[in-house]
Amino acid sequence: MTEPKRYDEQLDILIALITYMALTRWRSRSPNGLAKDLGLSERAIKATLDGFPGIFRKSANLYPTDAGPQNSYTLHARFARRRPRGVDVVSQQPPNTQNLALLSDPEPTQDGTGEELDAETLRALLDFVTGRAEAERAVHLHSSSQKYILLGAVAASMVSLLTTIIQAIR
Numbered sequence: 250m251t252e253p254k255r256y257d258e259q260l261d262i263l264i265a266l267i268t269y270m271a272l273t274r275w276r277s278r279s280p281n282g283l284a285k286d287l288g289l290s291e292r293a294i295k296a297t298l299d300g301f302p303g304i305f306r307k308s309a310n311l312y313p314t315d316a317g318p319q320n321s322y323t324l325h326a327r328f329a330r331r332r333p334r335g336v337d338v339v340s341q342q343p344p345n346t347q348n349l350a351l352l353s354d355p356e357p358t359q360d361g362t363g364e365e366l367d368a369e370t371l372r373a374l375l376d377f378v379t380g381r382a383e384a385e386r387a388v389h390l391h392s393s394s395q396k397y398i399l400l401g402a403v404a405a406s407m408v409s410l411l412t413t414i415i416q417a418i419r
Contacts, residue, residue, distance in 0.1 A: 254300030256381040257389070262289060262297045263378050267304070270324045271371045276331065276361035277306075277323035281314035291316065298322045304374070326374060330364045 256263065265287055270278065273286075280298060284291035298305045306328045311318035366374070 254297065255385050256378055257383075257385040259297050259300065260378065260382045262293055263301065263304075264375065265289065266294065266297060267324065267374055267378065268371070270305075270322070271327060271366035271374070273365075274362050276327075276359050276364065277308065277321040279312060279314045279316075279319040279321050281316040281319055283322075304378070324366070324374070326370055327361070327364060327366055330366070331361075 266283065269283070269287060275282075278286070280291050280295040283289070283294050283298075287294070298307070304325065305322045306325050308321045308323075310320070312321055
């Protein structure tokens with residue numbers, strides 16, 4: 250099992266992904282499409298999407314992209330707002346046909362207009378992520394300070410022991 254991702258280490262990518270995915274017309278996006286739209290590393294985007302399954306929903310199906318077949322992702326909060334649609338042209342698309350990741354606007358069944366997150370939900374999601382990052386930083390800082398306190402105590406006891414030995418020798 251992989252080590253869970255830390256919010257404080259991924260905060261910049263989390264904020265970019267959450268903001269974009271909350272407000273874009275697309276219902277869901279592939280890591281390849283997100284990398285193109287956001288100008289970020291596809292590998293970093295995929296690691297963040299997969300590292301926070303409580304925030305991002307991963308589709309069960311693979312879809313064709315420039316980088317090969319990929320899952321698509323959406324925010325759980327946005328997925329809950331989805332309205333029923335007709336046939337999904339993406340999943341019905343045979344391999345080596347039009348690559349929807351290259352489109353600047355979604356196909357009709359991929360158009361999520363009206364499903365965007367409202368300002369309060371987006372703020373709550375961003376507050377949650379930044380709050381978790383702040384908490385992780387505080388824990389890390391506390392852990393570091395405890396190490397220095399322990400090191401100081403060990404050094405003080407060593408000096409005390411050395412002083413005792415020197416006085417016993419005289």
